[in-house]
Amino acid sequence: MNITVQQYELVYNSLSFGIAAMGAATLFLWLSRNMVNAAYRTAVTISGIVTVIAFYHYLRIFESWHAAYTVVNDTITATGVKFNDAYRYVDWLLTVPLLLIELILVMKLSAAETNSKGLKLGSLAAIMILLGYPGEVAADNTTRWIFWGLSMLPFLVIVADLFGGLKKAIDNQPESVRGLISNARFLTVASWCFYPVVFVLPMLGMSGGAATAAVQVGYTIADVVSKAVFGIFIYAIAVRKSAAEAAE
């Protein structure tokens, strides 16, 4: 693969940005969890668990990227050590179900509804990730498209559930947070839409170093939005709900 020094450095710096953003979000969330009522602390704790898992994987991805190339005197050489794509999928397998569970927990539904929604959306999210991986590592575009399509099925069920199934639950939330929860839901869907788009870039004619750089930078931006920014949203919802409960 021909990658330029500029493309290499762009990915390198994006990955370091990922480490910093995930680490900072984790510390903020855990330091702030006592600012919200006990009922919302688990949601905030899990938001920090998601970002710390991502923090670990960004450290690993960064090291793997660093090991795959050497740049000396503005000349880039592949070392022969393979850049490990699988870290992202291992990360998503753990974090994507937890992201949906954060959203469900901060809504404080009944215990039965929390369990059933958490199990349903969490399982669908795990299946979505597992179906994506064989496509990501496939060399030919046909296989990539097949698994992309398969992975989109649970994705669409999750989107339908967030906008259909959760609508009634959102209408029952205190007025001060209804907009924020609705935004968190939009943020989830919008940031998640990044992933299938990034995934198809190499299938749309992008190739070589440009495709690699676009995929790595794209996934990093999507991860920071869907995990760190989303976690701050969850915290903001928890703060407003706590304030609304204190005012009652």
Place this chain on the structure above:
Amino acid sequence: MNITVQQYELVYNSLSFGIAAMGAATLFLWLSRNMVNAAYRTAVTISGIVTVIAFYHYLRIFESWHAAYTVVNDTITATGVKFNDAYRYVDWLLTVPLLLIELILVMKLSAAETNSKGLKLGSLAAIMILLGYPGEVAADNTTRWIFWGLSMLPFLVIVADLFGGLKKAIDNQPESVRGLISNARFLTVASWCFYPVVFVLPMLGMSGGAATAAVQVGYTIADVVSKAVFGIFIYAIAVRKSAAEAAE
């Protein structure tokens, strides 16, 4: 031993998954321990001790795996440095007795019963691990089968005790948690059954890289279920019991 690049990478990524899962579970359990009544905090703390011990060993196993092979330009070569199997047994020697103690502690039996059950099940678990190790490192199948059989004896006594001896204690638990404690007991036995099955794979004709990969991935899945998922179960039981006590 002939191992393919794919088999090597599968084990590599499974071990990294183990590190992430154990680390995440540890942080969740320790951050959440103040969410339950004081009587259950030791059970939750120990659940996190188990996962942090496993986190440490997965870091070591990952490093050992990484040192045993080099992959350059999609060609794998054994470095001659031995992959250290003993880390798993050292881990189990510490964590398996503690797992049974978690389950006993969260039941809040009388002090006398907690001590006697903890001592009995904890000792049996340690003996089970010690008897397994000479088989794991043996080259010939006869020795493997002998120590497998010997190790199964304390295992069966533990299972009998979980389903016989603990039955009365479970019937005395508050109704809201009886199902969850019974599930935790099933999860223990079901996830533990993985180990003797994984152990015999090389004795059933699997060999070379396939056997190595199956054993390493199998143990990793079993460890994540029996330690991290089990720890979350213990936490959930503690939360429900605390809520039931607050309602009284």
